[in-house]
Amino acid sequence: MPYWMLRLRFRPPLLAQIERRIGEVERAHPGELRFVVEHALELGDLMDRVSPRQRALELFGLLRVWDTERNNGVLIYVLYADHAVEIVADRGLARSVPQEQWDALCREVEVQFRAGRCGEGALAAINGAARLLERHFPAGAAAGELPDQPLLL
Numbered sequence: 001m002p003y004w005m006l007r008l009r010f011r012p013p014l015l016a017q018i019e020r021r022i023g024e025v026e027r028a029h030p031g032e033l034r035f036v037v038e039h040a041l042e043l044g045d046l047m048d049r050v051s052p053r054q055r056a057l058e059l060f061g062l063l064r065v066w067d068t069e070r071n072n073g074v075l076i077y078v079l080y081a082d083h084a085v086e087i088v089a090d091r092g093l094a095r096s097v098p099q100e101q102w103d104a105l106c107r108e109v110e111v112q113f114r115a116g117r118c119g120e121g122a123l124a125a126i127n128g129a130a131r132l133l134e135r136h137f138p139a140g141a142a143a144g145e146l147p148d149q150p151l152l153l
Contacts (some may be wrong), residue, residue, distance in 0.1 A: 001081040015150050016024070038080065087106055102132070
C-alpha cells in the first residue's frame with residue numbers, strides 16, 4: 001500500500017480534528033496520548049514477520065512515549081494496510097489498566113478501520129482510551145509532554 005493512500009484517508013482537517021481531540025481529553029485525565037498511523041510495514045519487517053504489536057512496541061520506544069515524568073504515555077498505533085490497532089500504555093498506567101481492556105478497545109476500533117471509517121476509528125480509539133484512563137485515574141491534566149499532533153508514517 002503506497003503512502004499517498006494514507007494521505008488521502010487522513011487529510012489535514014481530520015488530522016487537525018484528531019489533534020484537537022487529544023488536547024481535549026488530556027485535560028481530563030493524567031495520560032499522555034500519542035496517535036500514530038503507519039501505512040504499511042517495510043519489506044524487511046514483513047520478511048521478519050514483525051507483528052503490529054511488535055511494531056507498536058518499537059515505535060513506543062523510538063518516539064519516546066515511555067519518557068514522561070509520570071510514566072503515563074499511551075501510544076495508539078494503527079497499521080493501516082492491515083487495519084490493525086495496537087495500544088501500548090506505559091508502566092504508570094499499565095499497573096491499573098489491564099492490557100485486556102486496551103486490547104478490547106483495539107478490536108472495537110479495528111471494525112471502523114476495516115469499514116474505511118478512518119475518522120470515526122481514530123476518534124473512537126482516542127475517546128475509548130480517555131474513558132479507560134478516566135475510569136482508573138483521578139481527574140487531572142497531564143503535563144503536556146508529548147505532541148498532540150497525529151503522526152503519519
